[in-house]
Amino acid sequence: xxxxxxxxxxxxxxxxxxxxxxxxxxxxxxxxxxxxxxxxxxxxxxxxxxxxxxxxxxxxxxxxxxxxxxxxxxxxxxxxxxxxxxxxxxxxxxxxxxxxxxxxxxxxxxxxxxxxxxxxxxxxxxxxxxxxxxxxxxxxxxxxxxxxxxxxxxxxxxxxxxxxxxxxxxxxxxxxxxx
Amino acid sequence: xxxxxxxxxxxxxxxxxxxxxxxxxxxxxxxxxxxxxxxxxxxxxxxxxxxxxxxxxxxxxxxxxxxxxxxxxxxxxxxxxxxxxxxxxxxxxxxxxxxxxxxxxxxxxxxxxxxxxxxxxxxxxxxxxxxxxxxxxxxxxxxxxxxxxxxxxxxxx
Numbered sequence: 001x002x003x004x005x006x007x008x009x010x011x012x013x014x015x016x017x018x019x020x021x022x023x024x025x026x027x028x029x030x031x032x033x034x035x036x037x038x039x040x041x042x043x044x045x046x047x048x049x050x051x052x053x054x055x056x057x058x059x060x061x062x063x064x065x066x067x068x069x070x071x072x073x074x075x076x077x078x079x080x081x082x083x084x085x086x087x088x089x090x091x092x093x094x095x096x097x098x099x100x101x102x103x104x105x106x107x108x109x110x111x112x113x114x115x116x117x118x119x120x121x122x123x124x125x126x127x128x129x130x131x132x133x134x135x136x137x138x139x140x141x142x143x144x145x146x147x148x149x150x151x152x153x154x155x156x157x158x159x160x161x162x163x164x165x166x167x168x169x170x171x172x173x174x175x176x177x178x179x
Numbered sequence: 180x181x182x183x184x185x186x187x188x189x190x191x192x193x194x195x196x197x198x199x200x201x202x203x204x205x206x207x208x209x210x211x212x213x214x215x216x217x218x219x220x221x222x223x224x225x226x227x228x229x230x231x232x233x234x235x236x237x238x239x240x241x242x243x244x245x246x247x248x249x250x251x252x253x254x255x256x257x258x259x260x261x262x263x264x265x266x267x268x269x270x271x272x273x274x275x276x277x278x279x280x281x282x283x284x285x286x287x288x289x290x291x292x293x294x295x296x297x298x299x300x301x302x303x304x305x306x307x308x309x310x311x312x313x314x315x316x317x318x319x320x321x322x323x324x325x326x327x328x329x330x331x332x333x334x335x336x
Contacts, residue, residue: 002321062229064264139234144319145226157316 002142002155011130012056013085015046020054022152022169027058027138029146030073030092031066031099038147039093041162048166052173057089059134060146068099071122073131075104078121079113087111181285181296181309188213188300189282193270194253201246201268203304210243210330212323213298215285217314219251219259219269227295227317232265234320241327242302246270250277250292285311299326 008014008023026042028035046053059077061069072092079088091107092099108118121127138148142155149156149165151172158168182188188211192202203211216227231238231245238245248270251259256269272279272293280286280293287294297318299308308326312318 002319062233064232064266065229135233136237139230139237139320140324142319142321144230144317 004141004150004153004155005137007153008054008056011133012058013080013089014054014056015086016054017051018054020052022049022052022173023054023056023150024169025056025058025150027060027134027141027143027146027148027150029059029061029066029069030076030096031069032062032146033096035147036093036096038160039090041160041165044162045166045169049169049173053169058138059131060138060143060148061131061135062146070131071101072096072099072104073134074122074127075108077127077130078118078124079108079111081121081127082113082117084108084111084113088113181294181311182283182298182306183309184307186306188298188304188306189279190304191270191279191282193248193272193279195268195270196257197253201270203300206244207304208302210241210302210327211298211300212238212243212245212327213283213300214245214247215280215283215293215296215298216247216249217287217290217292217295218249219255227319228265229263230317230320231323232263232267234324235266237324238327241324241331243299243327248272248279248293250280287314297323299323299330301330 004025008025042055046055059073061073063070076085076088076092079085088107088111091111109115149160151169158164188203190203192200195201214231228247245267247267250272252273253271256271260269277286277293285294285296295312295314295318297310298306301307307330310318310322
């Protein structure tokens with residue numbers, strides 16, 4: 001139980017080399033304060049691990065608890081259609097108390113989106129389906145809260161304090177090297 | 180040990196609000212996901228139940244309804260459901276305390292609340308899958324979805 005399905009693929013937003021030995025996938029919610037903290041942790045881990053790490057982010061908005069989470073996810077995906085996913089993702093997490101439409105549209109403009117296109121895409125069925133399909137893949141993979149991390153396909157239930165997660169990932173990296 | 184797949188699910192009638200009760204037999208012809216959890220407001224439960232709330236459309240496609248159940252009283256349930264925007268009934272296993280949890284063998288005597296236990300019950304009232312999670316671990320929904328998909332495949336063939 002609780003294996004990542006599907007593995008990172010072309011539908012995902014991915015940072016790092018596709019053949020990196022450590023693959024970290026996060027299911028997150030832009031309005032969740034824990035995910036806001038985890039965002040900084042992931043950045044630190046990426047800096048520390050460099051080419052050894054692939055990172056992918058999938059949406060898991062808990063819409064009943066976080067009323068702006070879905071819209072924020074759709075904003076990130078809409079920016080993604082213009083190749084601006086990661087700067088939008090960063091900006092949203094860095095400003096997660098401000099997720100009304102006026103803010104989301106300002107972030108989209110800041111990261112250089114064509115605003116007419118963005119305005120069309122944020123409410124489109126395709127973007128809504130992408131977010132829902134992320135959510136369902138998470139539910140099937142055993143996501144049990146946000147953030148939930150998967151490391152090389154297995155749900156990671158340990159602490160994601162930066163030192164703890166980093167040493168876990170480095171240890172896994174070491175084990176792979178020894179093989 | 181929690182009641183296992185293949186056993187008939189014991190019926191019950193429990194309050195969901197001060198003047199409404201719900202029983203398993205009200206759901207004959209539907210699959211039921213019975214989710215025992217220790218307590219409203221505990222950190223783990225507060226994550227677990229909203230995920231089921233989000234998944235209601237998928238559960239319904241698979242012919243299933245969700246019932247949450249704990250030893251909390253109805254007023255507590257109402258406040259919790261409202262706060263977390265839960266869109267399925269929470270049953271109050273309050274008097275006699277934990278009686279239904281006991282009939283499903285998931286009551287923790289020393290603690291005075293139930294295990295974190297999931298049961299998937301089919302249209303005829305038979306338990307088809309059950310799972311007890313470590314008390315502090317949110318079991319998520321993958322096991323439920325797999326069990327329900329197994330049931331709907333069984334019906335097609």
